[in-house]
Amino acid sequence: MITCGAKAGGPSLDGIDVSKSAIVQGIALISGEPVGRGYVRLLDAQGDFTAEVPTSSEGQFRFFASPGQWSVRLLTAGATCEAEFSLRIGEPVDLVLEIAS
Amino acid sequence: MSRETSLVNSDWVSLNLSTSGVVLVEVDEDTDAYEKGHIAGAVKLHWRDDLQDKVRRDIVSKSDFEKLLSDRGIANDDTVILYGGNNNWFAAYAYWYFKLYGHKDVRLLDGGRKIWELESRELTTNVSTRPASKYVATEQDHSLRAFRDEVLAAIGKLNLVDVRSPQEFSGELAAPAHLPQEQGQVRGHIPSAKNIPWAKSANEDGTFKSDADLAELYKGAGVNLATDTIAYCRIGERSSHTWFVLHELLGIKNVKNYDGSWTEYGSLVGVPVELGA
Incomplete structure (x- = not known):
């Protein structure tokens, strides 16, 4: 079964006032390489879609959500994975969404 | 309208990349997405620079829309296939825009840029240009637009x-x-x-x-x-x-x-x- 890890890996937070936001960000990897053509979906505690971003060419993504329980779901050609987490204001969460080969 | 006259799928697009009279147009929220790779032959519309009035808060005027489409080489009788990121949000916005100004045959690529990428279809960074046309728009159809x-x-x-x-x-x-x-x-x-x-x-x-x-x-x-x-x-x-x-x-x-x-x-x-x- 493919699972997602939860380690640091998101884009730089320089210039962002993290004290006012509930931020989740991270990097998407497949076989250790950044997923440059992927999509990350932010789902709420009920599993309903809230937002989606394409991964950057470095495989990175970021959402500004609200405090609470959330999950993200990575879509890329032929594979998906998910990670759950809780968010609080001022405490950015960094994820690694890693699909093993 | 119906699914048959307003949508095409990715197989249809693949088969019609070189079909005369079919123009692919990419519109994205991420305005750099086109430069990172797009469907071969597609031209770009920038949702803000091309589709928003540069001074007032409004869509562009009829004459500006005519100039935009003429510059992009889109003719009145072309079949325009719009696609983009964010599940076609901005492509759907452009679709509404084309209908507002009376374009007859405009369709969305079902699934937009995402389905194209998830199916591992080819993207190119070669920028497409088309010979200029003389596009003539109708007046805005306000039956489609609420104020x-x-x-x-x-x-x-x-x-x-x-x-x-x-x-x-x-x-x-x-x-x-x-x-x-x-x-x-x-x-x-x-x-x-x-x-x-x-x-x-x-x-x-x-x-x-x-x-x-x-x-x-x-x-x-x-x-x-x-x-x-x-x-x-x-x-x-x-x-x-x-x-x-x-x-x-x-x-x-x-x-x-x-x-x-x-x-x-x-x-x-x-x-x-x-x-x-």
């Missing part, structure tokens, strides 16, 4: 469909969660609006759900589709997606897109605003 006063008059009387996320509808968030939350508008929604997020009309791969599922979505949420409907979101692009579903796929007349959306409504002085689900 502020109509929206205020519709409260409690017509269907108002707020297609933003539940968190934006309730006031928990001020903007989609992939954007910073510092916004000039108050938070909340227009009283009597029903929250039917655009995402409920799309599958995970960005393609539209079946007509039966779509009809049930709105009926199940208590929208009486025999009554006039106004869709809105934050800046009018997600509501274009829902306008497309209702007006083009389900063929429901009297559906308008309020492109002023929450950016306008949430800035108005003295209008009613509701918070909560």
Whole structure:
């Protein structure tokens, strides 16, 4: 079964006032390489879609959500994975969404 | 309208990349996406630089739209295939725009850029140019576009469909969660609006759900589709997606897109605003 890890890996937070936001960000990897053509979906505690971003060419993504329980779901050609987490204001969460080969 | 006249799938696009009279057009929220790779032959429309008036808060004038399409080499009798990121949000906005100015044959690539990428289809960085045309637009079709006063008059009387996320509808968030939350508008929604997020009309791969599922979505949420409907979101692009579903796929007349959306409504002085689900 493919699972997602939860380690640091998101884009730089320089210039962002993290004290006012509930931020989740991270990097998407497949076989250790950044997923440059992927999509990350932010789902709420009920599993309903809230937002989606394409991964950057470095495989990175970021959402500004609200405090609470959330999950993200990575879509890329032929594979998906998910990670759950809780968010609080001022405490950015960094994820690694890693699909093993 | 129907699915047959307003949508094409990725196989159709693959087979028609070189078909004369078919013009692919990419429109993205991420305005650099085209440069990172696009479908061969596609030309780019920039949702802000090309599709927003440079001075006033409005869509571009008829003459500017004619100049834009002429410069891009799009002719009146071309079949225009629009696609883009964000599950076609901005492509649907451009679709609405083309219809507003009377283009006859315009369609969306079902699933947009996402399905193309998830199917590992080829993208190119070669910028496409086409010989200039002499495009002639019609006057704006205001049966497709709602303005502020109509929206205020519709409260409690017509269907108002707020297609933003539940968190934006309730006031928990001020903007989609992939954007910073510092916004000039108050938070909340227009009283009597029903929250039917655009995402409920799309599958995970960005393609539209079946007509039966779509009809049930709105009926199940208590929208009486025999009554006039106004869709809105934050800046009018997600509501274009829902306008497309209702007006083009389900063929429901009297559906308008309020492109002023929450950016306008949430800035108005003295209008009613509701918070909560």
